[in-house]
Amino acid sequence: EDQVTQSPEALRLQEGESSSLNCSYTVSGLRGLFWYRQDPGKGPEFLFTLYSAGEEKEKERLKATLTKKESFLHITAPKPEDSATYLCAVQRIQGAQKLVFGQGTRLTINP
Amino acid sequence: NAGVMQNPRHLVRRRGQEARLRCSPMKGHSHVYWYRQLPEEGLKFMVYLQKENIIDESGMPKERFSAEFPKEGPSILRIQQVVRGDSAAYFCASSLGQGGEKLFFGSGTQLSVL
Numbered sequence: 001e002d003q004v005t006q007s008p009e010a011l012r013l014q015e016g017e018s019s020s021l022n023c024s025y026t027v028s029g030l031r032g033l034f035w036y037r038q039d040p041g042k043g044p045e046f047l048f049t050l051y052s053a054g055e056e057k058e059k060e061r062l063k064a065t066l067t068k069k070e071s072f073l074h075i076t077a078p079k080p081e082d083s084a085t086y087l088c089a090v091q092r093i094q095g096a097q098k099l100v101f102g103q104g105t106r107l108t109i110n111p
Numbered sequence: 112n113a114g115v116m117q118n119p120r121h122l123v124r125r126r127g128q129e130a131r132l133r134c135s136p137m138k139g140h141s142h143v144y145w146y147r148q149l150p151e152e153g154l155k156f157m158v159y160l161q162k163e164n165i166i167d168e169s170g171m172p173k174e175r176f177s178a179e180f181p182k183e184g185p186s187i188l189r190i191q192q193v194v195r196g197d198s199a200a201y202f203c204a205s206s207l208g209q210g211g212e213k214l215f216f217g218s219g220t221q222l223s224v225l
Contacts, residue, residue: 004153034213043115043202043216044154087154097144097167098156099214 002027004102006088012108013078021073021105023088033071034099035064036087044087078109113138115217116185117203123223124193132188132220136205143186144214145178148200160186190222198224 003026013019025033032051036044048057050066057064061082063074073086085106089099116135124130136143145157156170160180171178175193180186190197200221204214 036216041218043204043218044214046213046215049213089154095167095169097142097159098170099154100156101146101154103151103153 002090002092002100004088004090004100006086006102006105008105009103010106010108012110013075015079015109015111016077018074018076018078020075021086021107023071023073023102024069025071025088025090025102027090027092027100029093030090031093032091033066034089034091035071035073036089038085038087038104047086075107078107080109080111083107083109115203115205115215117201117217117220119220120218121221121223123225125225126194127192130190130193130197130222132190132201132203132222134186134188134203134205134217136186136203137215140205140207140215142206142208142212143180144204144206145186145188146202146204146216148202148219150199154202157188193222193224195224198222 005024007022032049034049035047038044048064053068055066061076065072085104087104089101118133143160146154148154158171158178159167163182175191177189200219202216202219204216206212206214
């Protein structure tokens with residue numbers, strides 16, 4: 001069974017304090033790994049898709065990386081507006097229409 | 112460009128009543144997905160539909176739940192005879208294609224069963 005585990009569950013940082021969120025996964029035939037951001041009361045908002053080990057993608061203060069067993073979301077010099085829950089999801093080659101999500105990391109950036 | 116529209120945003124039902132959740136995908140999208148988010152749990156896939164077809168309903172509970180995406184109009188997730196355990200946030204997403212395409216999510220319907 002596909003599994004996605006995110007850590008930590010919650011993380012508090014000071015503005016400007018860089019850190020990383022972890023997403024460990026077990027999937028039979030990975031097609032893609034997705035990162036989403038979810039604000040309270042809203043639906044998830046797409047950030048990145050990674051397809052192969054060694055791939056990296058960047059967007060503003062965020063950078064996502066992928067290995068064969070895990071993905072990291074690095075946040076550099078975060079701002080209060082980066083506060084949100086960050087979700088990781090995997091998509092397998094067979095049954096590619098569904099995503100298996102982790103429980104998320106709730107990130108709070110204090111000014 | 113309107114995004115994925117879900118209504119109602121909040122729905123309160125008493126045990127035994129029916130709940131109908133609606134989802135209009137983004138313009139031009141013909142693939143619709145429903146996910147459920149229970150308190151303190153991650154998003155769980157329920158069903159994937161294309162116009163007039165259910166493609167994958169492997170995440171749907173076997174009883175009381177059904178979904179449709181008619182040729183005209185929004186996709187509907189229907190829950191009959193609701194129970195307290197059905198209380199959750201239900202999210203709809205749409206995509207332009209299938210498999211590998213990023214999903215665009217609506218803001219969800221929060222269902223509360225009294």
